[in-house]
Amino acid sequence: xxxxxxxxxxxxxxxxxxxxxxxxxxxxxxxxxxxxxxxxxxxxxxxxxxxxxxxxxxxxxxxxxxxxxxxxxxxxxxxxxxxxxxxxxxxxxxxxxxxxxxxxxxxxxxxxxxxxxxxxxxxxxxxxxxxxxxxxxxxxxxxxxxxxxxxxxxxxxxxxxxxxxxxxxxxxxxxxxxxxxxxxxxxxxxxxxxxxxxxxxxxxxxxxxxxxxxxxxxxxxxxxxxxxxxxxxxxxxxxxxxxxxxxxxxxxxxxxxxxxxxxxxxxxxxxxxxxxxxxxxxxxxxxxxxxxxxxxxxxxxxxxxxxxxxxxxxxxxxxxxxxx
Amino acid sequence: xxxxxxxxxxxxxxxxxxxxxxxxxxxxxxxxxxxxxxxxxxxxxxxxxxxxxxxxxxxxxxxxxxxxxxxxxxxxxxxxxxxxxxxxxxxxxxxxxxxxxxxxxxxxxxxxxxxxxxxxxxxxxxxxxxxxxxxxxxxxxxxxxxxxxxxxxxxxxxxxxxxxxxxxxxxxxxxxxxxxxxxxxxxxxxxxxxxxxxxxxxxxxxxxxxxxxxxxxxxxxxxxxxxxxxxxxxxxxxxxxxxxxxxxxxxxxxxxxxxxxxxxxxxxxxxxxxxxxxxxxxxxxxxxxxxxxxxxxxxxxxxxxxxxxxxxxxxxxxxxxxxx
Numbered sequence: 126x127x128x129x130x131x132x133x134x135x136x137x138x139x140x141x142x143x144x145x146x147x148x149x150x151x152x153x154x155x156x157x158x159x160x161x162x163x164x165x166x167x168x169x170x171x172x173x174x175x176x177x178x179x180x181x182x183x184x185x186x187x188x189x190x191x192x193x194x195x196x197x198x199x200x201x202x203x204x205x206x207x208x209x210x211x212x213x214x215x216x217x218x219x220x221x222x223x224x225x226x227x228x229x230x231x232x233x234x235x236x237x238x239x240x241x242x243x244x245x246x247x248x249x250x251x252x253x254x255x256x257x258x259x260x261x262x263x264x265x266x267x268x269x270x271x272x273x274x275x276x277x278x279x280x281x282x283x284x285x286x287x288x289x290x291x292x293x294x295x296x297x298x299x300x301x302x303x304x305x306x307x308x309x310x311x312x313x314x315x316x317x318x319x320x321x322x323x324x325x326x327x328x329x330x331x332x333x334x335x336x337x338x339x340x341x342x343x344x345x346x347x348x349x350x351x352x353x354x355x356x357x358x359x360x361x362x363x364x365x366x367x368x369x370x371x372x373x374x375x376x377x378x379x380x381x382x383x384x385x386x387x388x389x390x391x392x393x394x395x396x397x398x399x400x401x402x403x404x405x406x407x408x409x410x411x412x413x414x415x416x417x418x419x420x421x422x423x424x425x426x427x428x429x430x431x432x433x434x435x436x437x438x439x440x441x442x443x444x445x446x447x448x449x
Numbered sequence: 450x451x452x453x454x455x456x457x458x459x460x461x462x463x464x465x466x467x468x469x470x471x472x473x474x475x476x477x478x479x480x481x482x483x484x485x486x487x488x489x490x491x492x493x494x495x496x497x498x499x500x501x502x503x504x505x506x507x508x509x510x511x512x513x514x515x516x517x518x519x520x521x522x523x524x525x526x527x528x529x530x531x532x533x534x535x536x537x538x539x540x541x542x543x544x545x546x547x548x549x550x551x552x553x554x555x556x557x558x559x560x561x562x563x564x565x566x567x568x569x570x571x572x573x574x575x576x577x578x579x580x581x582x583x584x585x586x587x588x589x590x591x592x593x594x595x596x597x598x599x600x601x602x603x604x605x606x607x608x609x610x611x612x613x614x615x616x617x618x619x620x621x622x623x624x625x626x627x628x629x630x631x632x633x634x635x636x637x638x639x640x641x642x643x644x645x646x647x648x649x650x651x652x653x654x655x656x657x658x659x660x661x662x663x664x665x666x667x668x669x670x671x672x673x674x675x676x677x678x679x680x681x682x683x684x685x686x687x688x689x690x691x692x693x694x695x696x697x698x699x700x701x702x703x704x705x706x707x708x709x710x711x712x713x714x715x716x717x718x719x720x721x722x723x724x725x726x727x728x729x730x731x732x733x734x735x736x737x738x739x740x741x742x743x744x745x746x747x748x749x750x751x752x753x754x755x756x757x758x759x760x761x762x763x764x765x766x767x768x769x770x771x772x773x
Contacts, residue, residue, distance in 0.1 A: 131534075131566055134544055138551040143527070143562040151562045153527060155487070155586060163479070167529030167582055171567045203467070203477060205491030207580045209533070210455075220458055227462040237463040238475045239582070242455055243495045245771065249575040256531045258491055258563070258582035262479060447569065 147348055148271055149193035149331065152263060161265075164199035166190055167258040173447045175222065175252055178292045179307030182255060183225035185383060185449060188312045189334070190259040191233045195314040196330040196386065198269040198321060199261030204230070205239040206257055211250030222253060233312035235259070266325060273328040274349035278417040279395030281388045283316060283402055284309070284410040286338050287366040290380035293448055294373065304365050311384030316405045320388065323401035329389035332382070334449060336440050339378040341387050342425045343439045346417075355415025355437075356428040378427075379440045381448045389417060471672055472595055473517035473655060476587060485589075488523035490514055491582040497771045499546065499576055502616045503631030506579060507549035509707060509773060512636045513658070514583040515557045519638040520654040520710065522593040522645060523585030528554070529563040530581055535574030546577060557636035559583070590649060597652040598673035602741040603719030605712045607640060607726055608633070608734040610662050611690040614704035617772055618697065628689050635708030640729045644712065647725035653713040656706070658773060660764050663702040665711050666749045667763045674746045679739025679761075681751040702751075703764045705772045713741060 136144070143151050150166035170186040187204065194201040206226065210219065230237060288309040295306055313332060320327060329349070331341045338360065346353045362377050370377045384407060390398045395413055402408030425437045460468070467475050474490035494510040511528065518525040530550065534543065554561060612633040619630055637656060644651060653673070655665045662684065670677045686701050694701045708731060714722045719737050726732030749761040 130540055131543070134540070134547050135564060135566075138547045139530075139554070139561040139564070141560050141562075143560060144564065151527075153562060153584075155485075155526075161479075163584075165527060165529065165563050165584060167531045167563045167580070168565045169531040169533050169567045169580060171533060171569050202479075203475075203489060205489065205582045206463075207491045207493040207531075207582070209493050209495060209578055216454055216458070219455070223458050223462045230463070236465050236467060238465075238467040238477060239489050239491045240459060240463070240468065241492045241580075242459075243493045243771075245495050245575060245578075248572065251569060251573040254533055254569075254578070256491070256493060256565075256580035256582075258529045258531070258580075260477075260487075260489060260584065447567075 146270065149196040150199060152197060162263040164194045164197040164261045164263055166193040167256065168193060169254060169256040170449055171254050171447050172449050173251065174296055177296050177308055178305050180310040181222060181225050182253065183222040184229045185310050186255040186257045187226050187229035187233060188310050188383060189449060190257040191235055191312045191314055192332040194259050194261035195317045196332055197263060198267035198317065199263045201233060201235050201259055201261040201314050203238040203260045204235050204257050206237050206255065207241045209250055209254040210242060210244050211252050212244060212247045214252050219253065233314060269327050269330050271329055271331065271345050271348035274345050274351050274389045274417045275328065276351055276417050276419040277392045278328055278389045279392050279413050280353060280355055280415040280417065281398060281402065281411060281413050282338065282360060283386045283408045285361045285363050286333065286382055286385055287362060287370065287377040287380035289383040290445055290448055291366045291369045294445060295369065306365055306369065309382055309384035311407055313384065313386050313407065316402065316407045319405045320398055320401045324390055324394045324398045326394065327388055327390050331387045333385050333387055334381050334383060337379040337381055338387065339437045340439055345389060346425050347423045350422045352418040352421040353415060353425045354418055358430050359412055360414050361410045361412050378437060379444055383449065473520040474523060476521060486587040488518045488521040488585045488587055490517040491580065492517060493578060493580040494773060495578050495771050496773050497575065498620055501620050501632055502629050504634035505546060505549050506577065507546040508553040509634050510579040510581045511550050511553035511557060512634050512707065513773060514581040515559055515636045515638055516656040518583050518585035519641045520656055521587060522591035522641065523587045525557060525559050525583055525585040525638050527562040527584045528559050528581050530561050530579065532566045533574055533578040534566060534568050535576050536568060536571045538576050543577065557638060593651055593654050595653055595655065595669050595672035598669055598675050598713045598741045599652065600675055600741050600743040601716045602652055602713045603716050603737050604677060604679055604739040604741065605722060605726065605735060605737050606662065606684060607710045607732045609685045609687050610657065610706055610709055611686060611694065611701040611704035613707040614769055614772055615690050615693045618769060619693065630689055630693065633706055633708035635731055637708060637710050637731065640726065640731045643729045644722055644725045648714055648718045648722045650718065651712055651714050655711045657709050657711055658705050658707060661703040661705055662711065663761045664763055669713060670749050671747045676742040676745040677739060677749045678742055679751055682754050683736055684738050685734045685736050702761060703768055707773065
């Protein structure tokens with residue numbers, strides 16, 4: 126409810142056609158720049174703990190913003206980094222995080238172009254909070270946006286879901302599994318490039334972060350005024366993630382990912398897109414999971430394991446706080 | 450010392466020619482955009498208290514980033530806003546801050562184009578922290594940068610100094626003066642436009658925020674490898690700010706401003722620049738306060754009230770924490 130209130134507050138105060146795009150990044154046409162478009166996005170990272178299996182807040186802060194740009198089909202180029210440090214944060218910890226960001230920038234092919242550091246007193250922060258904003262260039266001809274899904278389109282996911290959320294949860298709860306579950310935090314711009322070479326006509330891209338696959342599908346259905354149907358038996362999930370979800374009583378479709386995307390493409394190129402994804406290391410487990418329909422606009426339904434069909438709603442509030 | 454350590458850490462990890470510019474905003478030439486340049490900057494705001502005489506964290510967050518862009522001669526266009534909210538922050542407080550940001554955007558002529566909100570538990574924040582990043586376009590022909598000061602140039606300041614820092618300090622200390630000291634928080638892009646129309650050949654611009662006038666002059670002297678001499682008797686200071694500084698034992702030259710800039714222009718156009726500044730409401734008290742010299746490169750000296758000359762050093766650490 127608080128989220129709704131806040132969104133309403135912001136929408137009312139900052140109402141403009143750009144914020145209304147509701148994408149991961151905002152598409153901007155700069156005056157005097159030959160009609161070229163840039164993508165612009167911002168994200169703050171408050172993940173707890175700072176270090177977790179498969180990554181840390183530094184990598185997350187770089188990949189999170191890189192991915193928001195990539196979801197517009199943009200070539201991510203420049204990032205800013207704003208740090209809010211709590212007094213007493215060990216310099217060694219900060220050093221590890223900064224090194225990790227530098228590594229992540231090299232991996233994603235982006236550059237930190239602007240920075241800022243503020244220090245707050247002990248007890249007024251939580252070690253470190255990081256904001257990254259990012260700029261990318263959208264190549265001519267690319268038209269990717271949440272409102273572009275059309276009946277007949279196919280819905281794809283780039284790999285196993287739920288890994289990030291369960292990795293964080295496991296550390297918090299002090300649980301160990303036979304196989305340690307690793308966060309999937311990764312830069313998706315390379316995978317998107319691979320896809321765009323084969324299928325330039327991608328309709329929608331979205332990374333399934335907070336709220337997981339279910340939230341993303343609902344957002345896309347709602348923004349496009351279409352229905353989405355998927356088959357929950359074909360969504361890739363690691364057995365250990367499935368087991369952890371059962372233990373915690375969580376639905377994996379609502380668990381956050383930090384290196385997985387949902388793509389909606391015209392039905393006739395679905396297989397090409399799938400093959401392109403599988404050619405990339407981050408898309409090895411990609412799958413076609415469903416389709417866009419004209420029925421029940423704004424709603425998402427799933428074919429269940431027992432053959433029935435259920436409505437997959439938006440999550441009621443944040444399931445796991447401080448997941449990113 | 451911690452600041453030095455952090456800067457060293459960041460410089461080592463993120464070393465690139467863009468961060469090396471050391472300006473308020475970074476100048477970027479985007480590929481495929483006809484050689485046009487954009488300015489990009491980021492700033493986090495952790496000011497305490499959230500509301501103070503003359504402004505609040507919302508206005509500060511907008512103007513701070515607008516001013517960083519304006520200091521590159523850029524036309525500020527788009528801002529992002531990243532909020533870190535502490536659980537329990539009254540919605541009414543958030544509402545006031547957001548309204549204030551919206552007002553500030555209208556005043557500065559910019560648009561919030563991207564946003565993000567994170568919530569942290571009670572005791573892990575301080576009500577609200579705001580990050581704003583900004584994009585502006587640098588008009589052709591404008592070459593403003595901290596390294597551009599040349600011997601013979603004149604040094605100007607756009608108005609009274611120390612207002613913001615003393616306004617914040619007064620609230621914190623619960624002091625009242627006969628005249629309440631107001632923060633000077635304001636968008637400087639209009640003033641810069643006025644100046645550029647008369648004097649397109651501005652060499653350096655810098656808003657005198659954290660560390661005040663003394664820090665800015667030292668940064669410019671250092672970046673340009675020139676000396677700067679100013680006359681402390683001609684620097685505009687409100688009598689009540691001067692009185693407060695005496696009471697607290699503070700040097701007004703080190704006190705933060707949030708709506709004042711330092712300009713360095715060729716000596717022969719100093720008067721034109723001064724007149725242009727005085728034509729704008731935010732430059733009514735502008736003054737020529739000194740000059741750039743070939744002597745003592747990297748050093749700043751002041752002619753004192755008793756006719757002597759003293760070295761004005763960089764401040765040793767942050768005088769007032771959480772001033773912005």
